[in-house]
Amino acid sequence: MKIAFFDTKPYDRPSFDKFGREYGVEFKYFETKLNEDTVELAQGYDGVCAFVNDTVNAAVIDRLQEMGVRVLAMRCAGYNNVDVKHAFKRLHVLRVPAYSPYAVAEHTMAMLLTSIRRIHKAYIRTRDFNFSLSGLTGFDLYGKTVGVIGTGRIGRVFIDICRGFGMKVLAYDKFPAEGLDNGDTIRYVTLDELFERSDIISLHCPLTEDTYHIINEASLARCKQGVVLLNTSRGALVDAEALLTGIKSRKVGAACLDVYEEESDFFFEDLSGHILEDDTLARLISMPNVIVTSHQAFLTEEALENIAETTVTNLVGFFEKGECPNELCYRCGAAEDCKRGKCF
C-alpha cells in the first residue's frame, strides 16, 4: 500500500522507513503540511499520514474522498485538527492513542524545573563565565500543591512524578479515574477549587469545546498570586492574551508552554532569520519567566518508534483485516467508545 506522508521532518523517517519495510507499507514523504492547497499531492495514494498541525477540514476530506483516498492515519494522539464529524462515512480516521505518556510527562517536569530553578538563565550566565547567583532564587517543589487538569495517561504519569517530589495533587477530570483519589495526597476537586488552591497548574486534557480557553481571564483571576502554568497539551486550552496580561500583572509567576494556539504557523520551522509576525508569541518569549518549546514534549526515541509502529500496524490492520482498534468514529461519539471501525 502507498501512503502520502505530510509535514515530514528528518526525525520521522528512520522509524517509519524501518516499520514500513517490515510491514510492506510504502511512504512518500512530503515536507509540506496537508491543507486545501496541498491535498492534490495525495492523488494516487491509498491513504494519507498527517500530524498535529496539518489541516484536515471538510474541504480536505471531500477532496480526499473524491480522489479515492480511504484512510487518514494520524501519527499522534490528539485529533482536534481533524473534522471527525465530517469524516464520518467519508474517510476512515486512525490515530495513535498512546505512544509514550512518559515522554510528555517528563518534558512537563523538565520545563517546570528549568523555570523555577532558573536553569535557562544559569546556563547562559555560566557559558559567559558569569558565576553570580543574583536573581536565580527558586523555590522547593516539596510540599507544594500541583493542580492537574486531565488525569488520563499523561496526567497520571505526571502525578506520579510530582508525588516523587513530595507534592500534593489536586486533580480535575470530566471523567475521574477510579482509585486515583487517595483521600489525602491526591484529591479530585472542582475546577474552581483547583484554580484557587494550586501553586502550579498543569494541563493534560484534550482540546474540546469544553476545554477551549479553560485558562482565561476569569480562571486566572481565581488563581493564587504567582501561580505557575504548564501547558504541554494543546495551545488553545490557554487564552494567550489573558496569560500575557496575567504575567504583566505578576499574577502568573511563570509559564511553560510546549504548545501555542497559533502554533501551526510557526512551530517545527526554523524562523530564526525572520521577523516573528505574532506579537503575542514574541512578547511571551521575551518574558524572563516564560519558557516556550515548540511542541517537543513527544520527541523521544521511544515515542518516535512507538508512533511509527502503531501507525504502520493501524494501516496494515485496516487494509488487510478491514478494521483497526485505533479508528476514531463520530457515531460512537468518542475514540474510546468506538466499535472498532465497524460503524461504516
Ligand code: NAI
Ligand atoms: P487521555 O485521553 O489518556 O487523557 C485525557 C484526559 O482528559 C481523560 O482522562 C479525559 O477524561 C480528560 N478530559 C476530557 N475532557 C475533559 C474536560 N472537559 N475537562 C477535564 N478533563 C477532561 O490523553 P493523554 O494521552 O493523557 O493526552 C492528553 C493530551 O496531551 C492530548 O489530548 C494531547 O492534546 C496532549 N499531547 C501533547 C503532546 C505533546 O507533544 N505536547 C503529545 C501527546 C499528547
